[in-house]
Amino acid sequence: MTGTVNKGAALLMVHGLLGPIDYFAPARLLAGIDVHAPDMIGYGRHRSEEAGIDLPGQADALAHYLRDEVEQPAWLLGHSVGGAVAMMVADRVPELVRGLISVEGNFTLRDAFWCARIAALGEEEWAAEYGAMEDAPAAWLEKSGIEAYDERIAWAKDILSNQPYTTVQRMARSTVAETGKPEWLDLVRRVLVRDTPLYLLGGEQSAAGWDVPEWVLAAARQILVQPKTGHMMMLEDPRNFCRIVGSIIGGGEGSAGTAP
Incomplete structure (x- = not known):
């Protein structure tokens, strides 16, 4: 890892449409960083909760988490839909955010193509499709262009079983609704x-x-x-993913190259 990580630096990792984001044990790979990867509402330990399963509700909950659990300004890392949630958190509590790392985070409706597809499906149709994904995690990986071997298949099982299909569809619909508003890019500008x-x-x-x-x-x-x-870079190569993230937080200006 390049750069020197500031002792005690905090990182809040926000998972995407599917959680969690700590299945690859990022805390172990990000030595010297206080890593937090909470389940959002409707996911994991909170899968039975019903209120707040939308982008604003998730942002509010994570803002409270920063105040109550992290207790210091933190870096926010948001993956995919989590990138939009992290941006909302930064707008709500700027004093608690040291910086943002957007990992292919949603900025426009063009980024929300999978969300748009899920949002448009009837509940029964989506339930059947999601159930098929859960039954065949290796096929889900291969369809995503990811070679499926034992560790990745185990991670895929964890990801797909982490939340009910209802949570995924509600978050997909909220992502389409929120990032489609003219006010969305105004929030990013702020x-x-x-x-x-x-x-x-x-x-x-x-x-x-x-x-x-x-x-x-x-x-x-x-x-x-x-x-x-x-898009699922942390699943494909978690060590390099954490090296890049650690370098950013440590002030080493990650050395993975510049996007085209």
Whole structure:
């Protein structure tokens, strides 16, 4: 890992449409960083909860988590839909956010193509499709362009069993609704105008399809690409993913390259 990690630096990791985000044990790979990876509402330990399964509700809950559990300004890392949630958190409690690491986070509706597809399905149709994914995690990985071997299949099982299909569909619909509002990019602008450090991280095989506005690219401190990976880069190569993240937090300006 390049750079020297600030002792006691805190990192709040926000999972995407499917959780969790700590299945690869990031705390073990990010030595010297206080890593937090809470389940959002409707996921994991909170899967039985019903109120707040939308982007604003998740952002509010994570803002409370920062105040009550982290107790210091933290770096926020958001993956995919989690990137949009992290941006909302930064808008709500800027004093508790040291910086943002957007890992192919949602900026526009073009990024929410899977969410849009899920949102448009009837509940029974989506329940059947999600059940098929749960029954065949290896096939789900292969369909995503990821070679399936034992460790990855075990992780895929954890991911798919982490939340009910209802949570996934409700979050998908909220993502489409929130990022489709004209006010959404105004929120992003507010965060960036405050000079909140923003780092963009994409996978080499998927970064070209990431729809990031030019003014966001211009505002980013650094644009990084993780080699030989796609959208689920932390599953494909967790060690390199954590090396890049640790370098950003440690001030080493991650060395994975610049996005095209």
